[in-house]
Amino acid sequence: MTVSEQTKVGQNYVDGLRERFGAAILDAEWQTADQVTVTIKLGSLPDVVEWLYYKQGGWLSVLFGNDERPLNGHFAVYYVLSMEGIVKSWVVVRALVEEHRPEFPSVTPRVPAAVWGEREIRDMYGLVPVGLPDERRLVLPDDWPDDLHPLRKDAMAYNQRPAPTSDSETYTFVNDATGSTRDVPLGPLHITSDEPGHFRLFVDGEDIVDADYRMFYVHRGMEKLAETRMGYDEVTFLSDRVCGICGFTHSVAYSSAVENALGLVVPPRAQAIRSVFLEVERLHSHLLNLGLASHFVGFDTGFMQFFRVREKAMTMAELLTGARKTYGMNLIGGVRRDIMKAERTRTLALVAELRVEVTQLVDMLLSTPNLRQRTAGVGILDKKVARDFSPVGPLVRASGFKRDVRADHVYAGYASLPFDVHTEDSCDVLGRVLIRAREFFDSLSIIEYALDNLPAGPVLLEGFHYRPHQFALGFAEAPRGEDIHWAMTGDNQKLYRWRCRAPTYANWPPLRYMLRGNTVSDAPLIVASIDPCYSCTDRVTLVDVKKNKSTTVPYKEIERYGRERKDSPLK
Amino acid sequence: MELLQSYLGTQLGYVIWTLLKIVVIVAPMMLAVAYLTYAERKVIGYMQVRIGPNRVGPLGLLQPIADGIKLLMKEIILPAKSSKGLFLLAPILSIMPALAAWAVVPFTDHLVLANTNASLLYIMAITSMGVYGVIIAGWAGNSKYSFLGGMRSAAQIVSYEIAMGFALVGVLMVSGSLNLVEIVKQQGHGFAGGSILSWNWLPLFPLFLVYLISGVAETNRAPFDVAEGESEIVAGFHVEYSGMAFAIFFLAEYANMILVSAMTSLMFLGGWLSPFPASWGWLGAGSFFWMAAKMSFVLFCFLWFRATFPRYRYDQIMRLGWKVFIPVTLVWVVVLGAWMMSPVSLWN
Numbered sequence: 027m028t029v030s031e032q033t034k035v036g037q038n039y040v041d042g043l044r045e046r047f048g049a050a051i052l053d054a055e056w057q058t059a060d061q062v063t064v065t066i067k068l069g070s071l072p073d074v075v076e077w078l079y080y081k082q083g084g085w086l087s088v089l090f091g092n093d094e095r096p097l098n099g100h101f102a103v104y105y106v107l108s109m110e111g112i113v114k115s116w117v118v119v120r121a122l123v124e125e126h127r128p129e130f131p132s133v134t135p136r137v138p139a140a141v142w143g144e145r146e147i148r149d150m151y152g153l154v155p156v157g158l159p160d161e162r163r164l165v166l167p168d169d170w171p172d173d174l175h176p177l178r179k180d181a182m183a184y185n186q187r188p189a190p191t192s193d194s195e196t197y198t199f200v201n202d203a204t205g206s207t208r209d210v211p212l213g214p215l216h217i218t219s220d221e222p223g224h225f226r227l228f229v230d231g232e233d234i235v236d237a238d239y240r241m242f243y244v245h246r247g248m249e250k251l252a253e254t255r256m257g258y259d260e261v262t263f264l265s266d267r268v269c270g271i272c273g274f275t276h277s278v279a280y281s282s283a284v285e286n287a288l289g290l291v292v293p294p295r296a297q298a299i300r301s302v303f304l305e306v307e308r309l310h311s312h313l314l315n316l317g318l319a320s321h322f323v324g325f326d327t328g329f330m331q332f333f334r335v336r337e338k339a340m341t342m343a344e345l346l347t348g349a350r351k352t353y354g355m356n357l358i359g360g361v362r363r364d365i366m367k368a369e370r371t372r373t374l375a376l377v378a379e380l381r382v383e384v385t386q387l388v389d390m391l392l393s394t395p396n397l398r399q400r401t402a403g404v405g406i407l408d409k410k411v412a413r414d415f416s417p418v419g420p421l422v423r424a425s426g427f428k429r430d431v432r433a434d435h436v437y438a439g440y441a442s443l444p445f446d447v448h449t450e451d452s453c454d455v456l457g458r459v460l461i462r463a464r465e466f467f468d469s470l471s472i473i474e475y476a477l478d479n480l481p482a483g484p485v486l487l488e489g490f491h492y493r494p495h496q497f498a499l500g501f502a503e504a505p506r507g508e509d510i511h512w513a514m515t516g517d518n519q520k521l522y523r524w525r526c527r528a529p530t531y532a533n534w535p536p537l538r539y540m541l542r543g544n545t546v547s548d549a550p551l552i553v554a555s556i557d558p559c560y561s562c563t564d565r566v567t568l569v570d571v572k573k574n575k576s577t578t579v580p581y582k583e584i585e586r587y588g589r590e591r592k593d594s595p596l597k
Numbered sequence: 598m599e600l601l602q603s604y605l606g607t608q609l610g611y612v613i614w615t616l617l618k619i620v621v622i623v624a625p626m627m628l629a630v631a632y633l634t635y636a637e638r639k640v641i642g643y644m645q646v647r648i649g650p651n652r653v654g655p656l657g658l659l660q661p662i663a664d665g666i667k668l669l670m671k672e673i674i675l676p677a678k679s680s681k682g683l684f685l686l687a688p689i690l691s692i693m694p695a696l697a698a699w700a701v702v703p704f705t706d707h708l709v710l711a712n713t714n715a716s717l718l719y720i721m722a723i724t725s726m727g728v729y730g731v732i733i734a735g736w737a738g739n740s741k742y743s744f745l746g747g748m749r750s751a752a753q754i755v756s757y758e759i760a761m762g763f764a765l766v767g768v769l770m771v772s773g774s775l776n777l778v779e780i781v782k783q784q785g786h787g788f789a790g791g792s793i794l795s796w797n798w799l800p801l802f803p804l805f806l807v808y809l810i811s812g813v814a815e816t817n818r819a820p821f822d823v824a825e826g827e828s829e830i831v832a833g834f835h836v837e838y839s840g841m842a843f844a845i846f847f848l849a850e851y852a853n854m855i856l857v858s859a860m861t862s863l864m865f866l867g868g869w870l871s872p873f874p875a876s877w878g879w880l881g882a883g884s885f886f887w888m889a890a891k892m893s894f895v896l897f898c899f900l901w902f903r904a905t906f907p908r909y910r911y912d913q914i915m916r917l918g919w920k921v922f923i924p925v926t927l928v929w930v931v932v933l934g935a936w937m938m939s940p941v942s943l944w945n
Contacts, residue, residue, distance in 0.1 A: 208741070209741075210741050210742075210745070211741070231748075232745065232748075232749075232911065232912075320907070322829075323907040323908055324819060324820060324822070324827070324906075324907050324908025325906070325907035325908070326641075326645065326904070327641075327644060327645050327904045327905065328907075330645035330646065330647060331645065331646065334646055394905075394906070394907060395906075396820070396906060396907055396909060396913070397907050399909075399910075399913060400907055400908075400909075400910060400913075545910060545911075545912065546745060546829065546830065547823065547829050547910045547911060548910065549829070550829055
């Protein structure tokens with residue numbers, strides 16, 4: 027889309043870059059009024075990102091690769107910076123990587139926040155980040171073939187899956203402890219997490235000296251699926267399924283990415299309705315986390331009570347969308363369902379009930395004497411670590427940074443809605459709990475205000491056309507932090523590239539620093555305090571210790587046994 | 598007894614008679630344990646606005662029986678590389694003291710299996726052995742979680758046994774006896790004429806509180822259930838146990854709870870004595886009814902604590918034990934000594 031000179035936000039950053047790096051800046055192109063993509067020479071990538079990040083108040087939201095060989099003969103890497111200095115805008119730094127020399131200078135030594143993204147680019151595209159200290163895989167399994175990079179356009183079909191060749195994990199966990207420590211594993215399956223993630227705690231007695239972890243046990247290949255199998259509107263429903271709790275934020279982020287890329291103006295009523303649904307999602311998600319936090323400190327009464335009240339939020343979702351989750355509501359260009367008067371009245375009544383009940387519960391929780399003891403000073407995310415790693419959501423806000431996409435980069439209907447960005451300076455679990463409680467009440471107010479002031483008009487924009495190779499960012503503040511999506515349209519009624527970054531992806535890397543210095547008792551609580559979303563087991567490993575052998579049962583075998591109930595693979 | 602002796606001879610008759618008495622205590626005990634689990638689930642259920650078990654039998658009353666049968670049917674899995682002998686010894690070590698302690702517990706002034714003069718000492722000695730079961734279980738399972746649980750239990754026991762012991766020293770001082778029957782009888786006369794006010798809980802109030810809280814810690818109950826730490830180390834010391842081996846730990850924990858509630862009733866709440874004047878007929882007379890009522894009250898408090906408090910971290914438990922309870926009890930023992938020697942003593 028063409029953005030007129032007057033409305034370009036973020037020109038100062040581009041001017042600053044040109045002044046400082048001169049010839050290294052090849053091109054600057056605005057996708058929307060506040061999104062600019064700056065193409066630079068590959069060699070100055072670390073300098074440019076570092077300058078924007080530390081000198082200009084940028085935060086690294088997401089980075090990803092793209093196989094643009096069919097378009098321009100090169101791979102490309104994109105570093106998306108959320109500029110939150112004086113001028114709030116998005117600056118996407120893009121650099122082209124030559125096909126015959128698939129490497130790029132690593133940014134991680136300068137900006138630690140880039141570490142996961144660069145490891146993922148190496149896995150997915152085979153582009154080597156030169157200078158990246160961490161040489162382990164991030165996403166791919168240990169026995170994945172070395173030369174198969176799934177997201178390359180010529181690599182593989184979405185449903186192809188190389189057969190596992192090994193039964194054991196060879197992943198090495200990093201331990202920076204100086205003294206002697208013992209390993210305590212937490213997961214891949216642990217009682218406090220319904221999702222698989224393997225935390226390795228290095229302990230001295232009960233004290234955690236260091237910690238490391240690996241995720242991606244259940245990588246679902248959604249990006250590849252979207253690029254190869256699905257139409258634009260289908261991907262909105264796929265993106266709902268990214269998360270079991272905050273899926274709606276993903277579909278808002280995805281659809282607004284495509285809308286931004288095509289320059290569509292979504293009707294205000296649709297925007298307001300999206301905001302309402304987003305806040306309903308925040309209601310039930312925050313209640314879930316408050317309940318879980320109670321459970322992890324052994325306070326099951328709090329857990330039960332929060333889950334009881336949470337039913338009201340689920341009822342609200344059912345009322346508004348027809349399902350207990352706010353899923354399946356988005357299309358590119360608007361929403362599928364309007365809010366009628368009867369639903370509005372009942373929702374407002376539920377909001378009032380929730381406000382009363384949750385006020386009581388939060389009072390009860392905070393006046394429980396040793397809850398404060400268990401949460402205050404635990405899982406401290408140091409401000410410097412927070413600044414270096416670009417975490418998001420209540421986690422970064424509890425470390426004193428005022429970051430919230432709803433306020434920083436207004437989207438959906440948030441321009442006209444009343445809310446505060448709550449911060450705490452305690453940097454600990456208690457701070458995160460308090461922030462979630464306050465945000466809950468803000469969400470109630472937002473829902474009330476938005477329902478009372480719904481703009482009139484249509485809820486869906488129709489009759490537009492998709493143009494190929496347009497790209498832009500879409501974003502939404504999920505309960506656990508910002509979701510950020512980058513979508514590029516293709517020429518076959520499918521996406522060319524879709525990058526979806528869930529908030530927890532940004533919050534995992536600093537977790538290690540939060541675990542250090544705490545005790546094993548607090549580990550599940552600290553992990554839960556970032557409100558993590560991991561993701562379902564696809565294969566089972568049987569270990570027979572007596573015979574010292576292990577066999578891996580593929581998912582298909584279990585599925586077959588599930589149907590036929592004969593020849594159990596487990597025997 | 599005479600009847601038995603006439604058939605079996607003096608020696609054998611006595612043994613059989615004693616065994617019968619043991620069965621008469623242990624069998625209702627086990628039933629009480631089973632229904633304590635039911636009560637726990639119901640009480641906590643109501644506190645958390647749930648219903649609790651309500652499917653097996655009327656009001657779910659057969660639930661504990663169903664649980665028991667299920668546990669009996671289950672396989673006991675011996676983890677590979679565990680230390681098998683210790684692994685099987687641990688549950689025995691934990692149930693044995695929990696049951697043996699009942700030998701000297703009086704239910705009324707004459708209903709007691711062994712009315713020895715050192716009964717308090719005996720209980721202190723035998724209950725502190727229970728923790729060996731937990732520590733050995735933690736070690737034998739050869740799992741890191743269970744080992745952490747065992748370590749925590751050891752740390753907990755050293756923090757609480759001392760405070761608990763000192764709390765009992767206070768009781769010992771005012772009653773001048775180690776015999777549990779005598780301790781109760783002493784509470785029956787005193788400054789308020791043997792009424793509810795003269796029982797030890799009021800004059801020894803700080804010790805009463807310390808004893809009650811240490812009792813919760815001693816039995817590894819929430820909020821001091823760090824050895825189990827469900828949301829942290831899964832099940833702690835018994836994470837590797839299944840079937841009856843697990844059930845025995847479970848029985849021991851609940852038998853200990855009942856024991857601590859019996860001890861609290863005897864030491865501080867006047868045992869079988871009635872809170873009402875003697876003129877009130879059977880309500881005014883001391884009886885097993887009052888003993889059971891007091892024990893139920895203390896047990897209810899245990900359940901209530903569990904529903905109210907978040908779990909303490911184990912360093913917090915240690916801090917509470919060493920920095921609060923031990924100084925409190927020490928000071929109170931000195932105060933009590935001075936009080937007893939002063940003209941305003943209540944215990945002359």
